[in-house]
Amino acid sequence: xxxxxxxxxxxxxxxxxAIFVLGQRLVPFLEDIFSFxxxxxxxxxxxxxxxxxxxxxxQIAARKLSKVTEATEMATTEIIDIINELVNKSSSISxxxxxxxxxxxxxxxxxxxxxxxxxxxxAEKQDVSSYEAPLSDAIDKLKSIKRDTRKKLxxxxxxxxxxxxxxxxxxxxxxxxxxxxxxxIAAVNHLLDTIHDRLAHMLMKFQPGEAPPSTxxxxxxxxxxxSKLHRPIAFNSEEEGDAYFxxxxxxxxxxxxxxxx
Amino acid sequence: MRYLVIDDSPTMRKILIAALRTIGITDVVxxxxxxxxxxxxxxxxxxxxxxxxxxxxxxxxELAKAVRGDDAIKNLPIIMVTTRDQRQDIMQAxxxxxxxxxxxxxxxxxxxxxxxxxxxxxxxxxxxLRISEET
Numbered sequence: 001x002x003x004x005x006x007x008x009x010x011x012x013x014x015x016x017x018a019i020f021v022l023g024q025r026l027v028p029f030l031e032d033i034f035s036f037x038x039x040x041x042x043x044x045x046x047x048x049x050x051x052x053x054x055x056x057x058x059q060i061a062a063r064k065l066s067k068v069t070e071a072t073e074m075a076t077t078e079i080i081d082i083i084n085e086l087v088n089k090s091s092s093i094s095x096x097x098x099x100x101x102x103x104x105x106x107x108x109x110x111x112x113x114x115x116x117x118x119x120x121x122x123a124e125k126q127d128v129s130s131y132e133a134p135l136s137d138a139i140d141k142l143k144s145i146k147r148d149t150r151k152k153l154x155x156x157x158x159x160x161x162x163x164x165x166x167x168x169x170x171x172x173x174x175x176x177x178x179x180x181x182x183x184x185i186a187a188v189n190h191l192l193d194t195i196h197d198r199l200a201h202m203l204m205k206f207q208p209g210e211a212p213p214s215t216x217x218x219x220x221x222x223x224x225x226x227s228k229l230h231r232p233i234a235f236n237s238e239e240e241g242d243a244y245f246x247x248x249x250x251x252x253x254x255x256x257x258x259x260x261x
Numbered sequence: 262m263r264y265l266v267i268d269d270s271p272t273m274r275k276i277l278i279a280a281l282r283t284i285g286i287t288d289v290v291x292x293x294x295x296x297x298x299x300x301x302x303x304x305x306x307x308x309x310x311x312x313x314x315x316x317x318x319x320x321x322x323e324l325a326k327a328v329r330g331d332d333a334i335k336n337l338p339i340i341m342v343t344t345r346d347q348r349q350d351i352m353q354a355x356x357x358x359x360x361x362x363x364x365x366x367x368x369x370x371x372x373x374x375x376x377x378x379x380x381x382x383x384x385x386x387x388x389x390l391r392i393s394e395e396t
Binding site for chain 2: 169172175176177178179180182183247250251253254255
């Protein structure tokens with residue numbers, strides 16, 4: 001039979017007692033921790049949800065800004081291409097004008113030459129019948145200049161000017177990008193304002209007191225109404241598929257209403 | 262025929278007027294919002310309205326409803342030119358009895374096509390377009 005060590009038993013009992021004392025002291029502390037976790041959990045859930053929501057919104061904002069960049073890039077390239085065409089056309093017009101000037105000089109010189117010869121012949125009382133053939137040639141030459149080359153140059157210049165007119169109108173149409181990008185940026189601004197407000201609201205829960213000042217402008221005093229007016233676009237334009245009509249569908253739809261008005 | 266261009270963006274008004282000029286329409290008046298537009302419809306004997314949707318004071322949709330609700334001008338053709346491209350937006354415009362709908366960006370050819378369609382349908386139906394003739 002094993003011998004009982006009472007001294008050891010007493011020592012262990014004391015240790016056990018100490019554990020119970022520690023337990024008694026720990027329980028209220030643990031209760032505090034549990035209660036704190038219980039209180040903080042909804043806040044953490046809220047933060048989690050807000051973070052997810054804000055992440056989605058920042059992605060939408062990023063996509064909208066990408067669209068703005070893409071649209072401005074496309075419009076700028078288009079405008080540069082048109083301006084290059086305009087430069088080429090105005091350069092061609094300049095060449096045409098030089099050529100027309102040359103032709104006019106040639107016409108003038110030829111006519112003057114004929115008149116001088118005829119005048120000299122008459123003054124010297126010469127027989128002018130010898131001038132009949134060269135005069136006829138000169139008149140034909142003048143007529144051909146008028147009818148062919150000059151007409152071609154005029155037509156070409158008119159065509160170039162019409163082209164310049166069309167190009168100028170194309171530039172004006174390309175500038176619609178200003179309106180479209182303004183609305184996209186207004187939508188991004190609104191998204192950023194929403195994110196700011198949510199973050200400020202979350203901070204308030206951690207640090208009771210005054211909320212950080214909002215970056216949002218007082219829109220009632222704002223002469224530019226775009227950011228206020230285009231809010232719906234910010235939240236709806238990311239939908240895909242069935243959210244959009246094709247141009248043909250729009251035409252068919254409004255043909256109905258036109259017939260009913 | 263006299264056209265009224267309504268848009269709160271001066272740039273867009275200039276673009277629309279240039280597009281109309283390109284397709285041979287030069288008798289154009291302009292307004293910066295629906296409220297001003299409605300006043301001009303009455304004061305300037307307007308025959309055709311081209312309007313934006315999003316505008317201060319009175320938007321394009323409210324303007325259309327106001328026009329359709331006024332017996333003196335209820336047949337006035339209205340085309341909406343806007344960036345709002347969603348099905349639900351277009352259905353709203355349809356319900357407000359807009360005659361046609363153009364999504365920006367547009368070209369003068371698209372504008373001409375839409376105006377011609379509206380005028381052709383009105384002609385087929387013998388509807389009196391000019392408010393000056395109705396009054």
